[in-house]
Amino acid sequence: MRFRFTDAAIDTAAARRELVDPGAGGYASFEGWVRDFNEGQEVTSLEYEAFQELALKEGERILAEAAARFPIKHALCIHRVGHLGLSDMAVWVGVSSAHRGEAFDACRFIIDEVKHRVPIWKKEHYRSGDSGWVNCERCAAPRGHGHGHDHTQDHDHAQAQAPDHDAA
Amino acid sequence: MNERVDAPIRGLVLAGGASERMKRDKATLLYEGRTQLDRAVELVARHVDSVFVSVRASQGSDPARARYPLIVDSVPSQGPIVGIRSAIAAHPRNAWLVVACDLPFLSDQALSQLLAGRDPAASATAFISVHDGLPEPLCAIWEPKAAAEIDAFLERGRDCPRKFLMNHAVRLLEPEDRRALDNVNTPEEYVRASAKPTTAHAMQLKIQYFALMREQSGRSEETVETLASTPADLYAELKARYGFTLPREQLKVAVNSEFAPWSRRLAAGDAVVFIPPVAGG
Numbered sequence: 222m223r224f225r226f227t228d229a230a231i232d233t234a235a236a237r238r239e240l241v242d243p244g245a246g247g248y249a250s251f252e253g254w255v256r257d258f259n260e261g262q263e264v265t266s267l268e269y270e271a272f273q274e275l276a277l278k279e280g281e282r283i284l285a286e287a288a289a290r291f292p293i294k295h296a297l298c299i300h301r302v303g304h305l306g307l308s309d310m311a312v313w314v315g316v317s318s319a320h321r322g323e324a325f326d327a328c329r330f331i332i333d334e335v336k337h338r339v340p341i342w343k344k345e346h347y348r349s350g351d352s353g354w355v356n357c358e359r360c361a362a363p364r365g366h367g368h369g370h371d372h373t374q375d376h377d378h379a380q381a382q383a384p385d386h387d388a389a
Numbered sequence: 390m391n392e393r394v395d396a397p398i399r400g401l402v403l404a405g406g407a408s409e410r411m412k413r414d415k416a417t418l419l420y421e422g423r424t425q426l427d428r429a430v431e432l433v434a435r436h437v438d439s440v441f442v443s444v445r446a447s448q449g450s451d452p453a454r455a456r457y458p459l460i461v462d463s464v465p466s467q468g469p470i471v472g473i474r475s476a477i478a479a480h481p482r483n484a485w486l487v488v489a490c491d492l493p494f495l496s497d498q499a500l501s502q503l504l505a506g507r508d509p510a511a512s513a514t515a516f517i518s519v520h521d522g523l524p525e526p527l528c529a530i531w532e533p534k535a536a537a538e539i540d541a542f543l544e545r546g547r548d549c550p551r552k553f554l555m556n557h558a559v560r561l562l563e564p565e566d567r568r569a570l571d572n573v574n575t576p577e578e579y580v581r582a583s584a585k586p587t588t589a590h591a592m593q594l595k596i597q598y599f600a601l602m603r604e605q606s607g608r609s610e611e612t613v614e615t616l617a618s619t620p621a622d623l624y625a626e627l628k629a630r631y632g633f634t635l636p637r638e639q640l641k642v643a644v645n646s647e648f649a650p651w652s653r654r655l656a657a658g659d660a661v662v663f664i665p666p667v668a669g670g
Contacts, residue, residue, distance in 0.1 A: 253670045269669070272599050272662055274646040300669060312670050332670055340643075340662075341669030342600035354601040356666035357635060 223296060224280025226271055228303045231313045242294040245317035249324035251332050253312040255305050259355070263348035267305045272340040276300075283334040291327040293318040298331055300341060395509040396484040396533050400433035400440035401476045402426065403469050403527060404454055404490045405462060415491045417453050418579060426453055429490045436500045437486050441479075443472035467548040469527060470539060477536040484509065489527035491572045493582050499569035503530060508560035512538055515554055516564045524561055525570050526550035567625055567637070591616055592657035594623065601665050606631040620644065620661060621651040627663075635665055 233250070240248060255267050284296050294317045301311050314331045318324040335341075343355045404416040404426050416426040426442065434440045442457040449461050463475040469489070476485050486504070488495065499516070507514045507530050515529035527550070535557070542553050564570065573579050594617075597610045606627070617623035620642040627633065641664040642649055655661070 270600050271669075272597070272643070272664065275643050275648070275662070278646070279648075336670035337667070339669050340599070340664050340667055342665065343668040344600070354604075354665065355668035357601045357639075357668075 222277060222281065223284045224277060224298045224300075226273055226276070226300050226302050228301070231299050231301060231310050233310075233313055233315075236297055236299055236313060237315055239297055240295040240315050240317040242317055244319055245294045246319050247321035247324045248315065248317045249321065249328045250313065250315040251328050252310050253332070255307050255309045255311055257307050259345060262345070262351070264307075264345050265348055266307070266346045267311070268344040268346075269300070269302045269305065269311065270342050270344070271300070271302050273302075276339045276341060279339045280335065283331055283338065286334070287316070287327045287331050290330065291318070291323040293323050293327045296327060296331060298335060300335070300339075302341075395507075396482055398437050398486050398504070398507075398530065399476075399480060399483045400430075400437040401443050401460065401473065401485045401487045402429045402433060402440060402457075402490050403443045403472050403487065404429075405443050405445040405448060405469070405472050406489075406491070414453075415573070418491075418573070424453060425493060426457075426490045429488055429492070429495070430457060432495060432497065432500065433486060433488050435497060436504060441476065443469075443476060467543065468550070470543070470548050470550040470553060473531050473550065474536065474539045474543070477531065477533055477539075481533055481536065484533060485531045487527065487529055487531055489572065491574070492528060492570060493573055494568045494571050495528060496566045496569050498566045499528065499564060502562060502565055503528065506560065506562045510558075511560040512557045513554055514560040514562065516570060517561050518570065519564060519567045523551060524554035524559060526554050527572075528570055529554070563636075568622070592655070594655060595658070595660040596623075596627070597660065597662045599662065599664075601635070602633065602663050605633050618655060619652050620649060620655065620663075623655065623661060624651075624663060633663075640665055 237248070237250070257264055280298060284298065287293065287296050296316045299313045305311060312332070312335070314328050316324045316327045318327065344352055345355055346352045406415055417424045430440050430442065441460045442454050443460050444454050445462050448454055449459060460472070460476045460479050462471045463478055464471055473485065473487055486500070503514060503516065509532060511532065512535040513529050513531045515524040515526060517523070518525050538557055539553065573582050591614045593612050593614055595610065595612050598606045598608060603609055615623060615626060617626050621637065624637050637651070642651060643662040643664060644653055644655070644659050646660065
């Protein structure tokens with residue numbers, strides 16, 4: 222499976238090796254990290270939970286869409302589940318392609334789609350002792366019109382990371 | 390200055406419809422052996438002291454209607470807004486709990502919520518449709534002050550009560566009983582709706598709970614026996630049981646590990662998962 226879950230630290234070196242291809246001249250990756258604040262609250266740790274049966278299918282669909290949309294060689298996405306501390310890696314996306322542009326674009330596409338579509342939930346634990354499911358508890362007030370998941374805010378616990386391995 | 394006293398509320402069951410799509414009189418359709426009209430009057434009478442039935446002039450002698458106190462449309466039928474206006478004209482100091490007779494799922498819970506949420510300073514207090522987010526005029530409280538506004542509205546050649554509510558000062562409520570206002574307009578809908586309580590069979594479904602749903606239900610999975618025939622009905626049932634805080638509009642649903650529409654027909658043994666807003670990455 223090109224989309225998978227792990228309950229241990231993500232081995233990025235091993236993951237990167239799966240993308241190697243003689244026709245690839247570029248590789249881009251994205252790592253999402255646990256950040257110490259969100260919406261004005263000091264975050265101390267996180268828990269990720271997934272509905273894995275459906276999440277794996279939806280994740281594979283996203284990777285297939287990326288391959289159809291961009292001329293890439295390989296793409297891989299690994300997501301953590303379980304309890305994570307500050308600065309732990311929550312998600313890793315890697316893409317190899319002939320040229321750098323599509324590697325960056327596909328990488329961005331995959332992480333954006335994963336955040337919005339894959340049934341994964343994140344519970345934040347706060348310094349105050351409080352905790353909450355992100356996107357579920359602060360906007361649960363009834364509203365006149367249903368907007369599904371469209372109002373998902375950008376809780377990007379992540380830093381952009383794209384090592385300069387681009388030989389193209 | 391006079392102390393303001395809220396207008397006392399009477400009930401008005403609308404039974405003047407032409408039933409064009411049904412091709413037979415909706416007021417006399419039977420649910421669980423009783424006519425829609427009788428059921429509606431009885432329901433409203435549990436909440437207010439006096440209940441009238443709104444009819445067109447030509448229906449005044451119809452036996453199903455004539456057993457109730459009637460309010461006859463003051464002008465030839467321009468739809469329900471004339472019925473409402475005629476009621477205010479007949480009893481100008483009353484507000485009216487107006488209910489269409491073709492709401493077979495209307496509940497005490499819905500009427501209690503409406504009465505508790507009434508805003509006498511507004512022209513009306515109404516529910517927001519769970520289907521399109523617009524006001525529902527035919528299960529609403531209409532205040533005496535709406536009379537002059539309705540007259541002006543009719544004078545402009547308008548007669549849609551929903552448009553009226555959209556353009557006047559109205560208190561809107563989110564219905565807790567989300568099925569209460571589903572109405573029945575066609576013979577097919579009637580067969581479906583009337584079949585539910587009598588011939589539907591309870592079936593067993595497997596439910597898995599994740600994240601907030603798991604915490605609020607206090608379990609990761611369970612097998613439930615239910616009459617719910619769609620994920621939407623099932624969510625309403627389980628929301629009432631466990632007090633889920635998320636409105637259905639914020640969720641998705643999966644049946645047998647694949648995303649499914651809320652209207653999907655459930656079969657015995659289906660595995661259902663409610664999916665709260667996701668937050669991967």
